[in-house]
Structure formats: structure tokens, C-alpha cells
Amino acid sequence: MGDHRDARLYFRPTGFVDAPFGLDGRVLRLAGGLLWFSAVEVIAVAGGRRVATDLLAVEALPALIGALSPPQREAAERTIARIVAARPPLRLGERTVRLDQPQVMAILNMTPDSFSDGGRFETDPEGAAASAVAMAAAGAAIIDVGGESTRPRAETVWEGDEIARTLPVIERLARSGTAVSIDTRKAAVMEAALGAGAHLVNDVSALLYDPRSAGVVAHAGCPVVLMHHQGTPETMQDAPRYADALIEVYDWLEARIEAAVAAGISHDRILIDPGIGFGKKVAHSLMLVNGLSLLHGLGCPIVLGASRKRVIGALSNEAPVEQRLGGSIALALAGVAQGVQLLRVHDVVETVQAVRGWRGLRDQALTPG
Structure with missing residues (x-):
């Protein structure tokens, strides 16, 4: 993503797979539903415009998040948690x-x-x-x-x-x-x-x-x-x-x-x-x-x-x-x-x-x- 420590990061699940079998650590479940995704489009926005876009494999997310500034890291962890959390009935x-x-x-x-x-x-x-x-x-x-x-x-x-x-x-x-x-x-x-x-x-x-x-x-x-x-x-x-x-x-x-x-x-x-x-x-x-x-x-x-x-x-x-x-x-x-x-x-x-x-x-x- 480059050095965009003042940017806000958005995460779009993509790279959907047929099934998660044998893919532990390489896929995440979307909102507790019937879809699993293997990649995330990461969008950096600063000053109201996109300044960078990258496509990351799910297994690369921890490294990305670990390299972020503390505010970015906290926001990213919160967003990923919301993406995967099951929606109650x-x-x-x-x-x-x-x-x-x-x-x-x-x-x-x-x-x-x-x-x-x-x-x-x-x-x-x-x-x-x-x-x-x-x-x-x-x-x-x-x-x-x-x-x-x-x-x-x-x-x-x-x-x-x-x-x-x-x-x-x-x-x-x-x-x-x-x-x-x-x-x-x-x-x-x-x-x-x-x-x-x-x-x-x-x-x-x-x-x-x-x-x-x-x-x-x-x-x-x-x-x-x-x-x-x-x-x-x-x-x-x-x-x-x-x-x-x-x-x-x-x-x-x-x-x-x-x-x-x-x-x-x-x-x-x-x-x-x-x-x-x-x-x-x-x-x-x-x-x-x-x-x-x-x-x-x-x-x-x-x-x-x-x-x-x-x-x-x-x-x-x-x-x-x-x-x-x-x-x-x-x-x-x-x-x-x-x-x-x-x-x-x-x-x-x-x-x-x-x-x-x-x-x-x-x-x-x-x-x-």
C-alpha cells in the first residue's frame, strides 16, 4: 500500500471461493453466511479521493495490519471483525x-x-x-x-x-x-x-x-x-x-x-x-x-x-x-x-x-x- 499513514483504509471482501475446505488461514467467512473470501481489496482514501488500491490475499492481512499506524490498525481490526461477524436473525x-x-x-x-x-x-x-x-x-x-x-x-x-x-x-x-x-x-x-x-x-x-x-x-x-x-x-x-x-x-x-x-x-x-x-x-x-x-x-x-x-x-x-x-x-x-x-x-x-x-x-x- 505504500506509506499512507494519514489515509483511511477501506476493505472490500473479494476472491470468493466455492468452499473453505483445506483452506484454513487462507479464507474468511463473510458475515457468518454462505460465502468465503480469499482476498481483500484495500482502498486508501485521503482528502476525499482514492490514493492507493491494492489486492491482498487473506493470509497477508495480519502483516498489513501490523505495519499500520496505531489509529489505522485499530480501525482496520474493527472493520475486519465486522466483515466476518455473523448477523443475528x-x-x-x-x-x-x-x-x-x-x-x-x-x-x-x-x-x-x-x-x-x-x-x-x-x-x-x-x-x-x-x-x-x-x-x-x-x-x-x-x-x-x-x-x-x-x-x-x-x-x-x-x-x-x-x-x-x-x-x-x-x-x-x-x-x-x-x-x-x-x-x-x-x-x-x-x-x-x-x-x-x-x-x-x-x-x-x-x-x-x-x-x-x-x-x-x-x-x-x-x-x-x-x-x-x-x-x-x-x-x-x-x-x-x-x-x-x-x-x-x-x-x-x-x-x-x-x-x-x-x-x-x-x-x-x-x-x-x-x-x-x-x-x-x-x-x-x-x-x-x-x-x-x-x-x-x-x-x-x-x-x-x-x-x-x-x-x-x-x-x-x-x-x-x-x-x-x-x-x-x-x-x-x-x-x-x-x-x-x-x-x-x-x-x-x-x-x-x-x-x-x-x-x-x-x-x-x-x-x-
């Missing part, structure tokens, strides 16, 4: 969602204007609940219920309308024993949803939109997803800019994790989402998907929401949202191959099948003999 009501394997979070929009399926269930909570139960039966571990579209150019919805849209279906799903997430950035909606039986908060603003939201989550003691964004839904795609999207998203999420912990939210209840398409050009989103494994250094489960996103249309002759299944599966599997724990998707049956195919390959590789 989510306790969501009657359900336990294990995070040592990829899981699917199904999208259920109770909105008239969501970019993909807006208007389908806006006034039909019974039909929405039945659809959600079917998605759970198909293999979705969590149903993510939202009452406000946060697509580009979307307008803010009054919290009373958002509550009216989401509570009837949340109550039905809670009675059925389904694990439910509320997709909202408003404290009043969080309170109402959690009171109605929701188990997890998924906040696209990472608890920044509403000053009361962090307190609501801390008081409830529920898990929360903190998603990176740049700007607001109304303006986020006007002119997103990054000097280094991957590093900047990492730093931003780290700061939001620290703020959440300071507000009384336990670190082991925080999940992170890089926010594909939220204040990002196509190139930014692709950079983030390519570098997803870097985010394990934050020590939190990773949620990937790339389903039917604009990036897929841009790569396929502007295919409309209903024709983006193939790209959605491709990005989902790219995430799974880097240890992503939760995939937030529209197409549950197809994504679950893809994940089960991936899991079958891993199980075979990890079967001795």
Missing part, C-alpha cells in the same frame, strides 16, 4: 428471519402512483392482504408495506392519508402471523404501523426526514433499515453528483448508523440499504452494485432494492417497468453473490426461485465429498 413477531442466507422482502404498495405497481391495491386492503399472504407462501420472508411513493418526482403524501392506506392491510397481515415492514419516513406513520402490528421500519430517508422518527424507533426497539439517498424524491434525480459514489455512500451510511446508535437504537437492529436509484445516475448505481461487499465493513445486514429500477431500463433499450424481470434477477444475484442478506423485490416467485437455485449451488459446494 431478525425477530419479527412470530417469525424469525435468519440472515446467514439471502432472504426476500416483498414490496406491497398501497399507493396510486408508485413507479411499478401504483394503484393496484390502493382501495383494496383485503386484496392486498391476500396478495401479501400469497407472496409469503411463495417464499417472501417479509412484506414491506408502503403508502407513499418515493419514486423520482413524487410528491409528499399527508401522513393521515399514508396511515389510512397502510393500516388496514398491516392489521390483516399481523393477524395472519406475517412478518411486516412499514416503508415510511414519517414518525406518525411509524407509530401507527407499529401499533397495528408492523415489526420493522424501512425508512428511505435514514431517519432524517422527521426529527421524531429516531425516537420512535428507539422506543419501539424494532429493527430499522437506513437507506442512502441524495436530495428528496422531488429533486433527487435532477443532478446527482459524487466524487466516488461507493466511498461516499459508505461514509454516509456510517454516519447515519452512528446517529441512530446515539439516539438509542441498538446497532444489531440496524440494516443498511445503498439506495439504488435514489439520487444516483446509472453509473453510480452500477458502481454500488459492483462494490456492495464493501458495505459489510459497517457490520450491518445489507438490503438491496434494485427491482425494476431505472438502471435496468437504461441497460435494455428503455424497457418499461413491467419488462425488467431479467435485469432485476441479474442485479439480485449480483447482490447475493456478495453476501447481501435481504432483497427487496416486486417479482417474488421468480426471485425466490433464483435465490433457491443459488442456494442449491452453495449447498452442493459446501457438502464435503
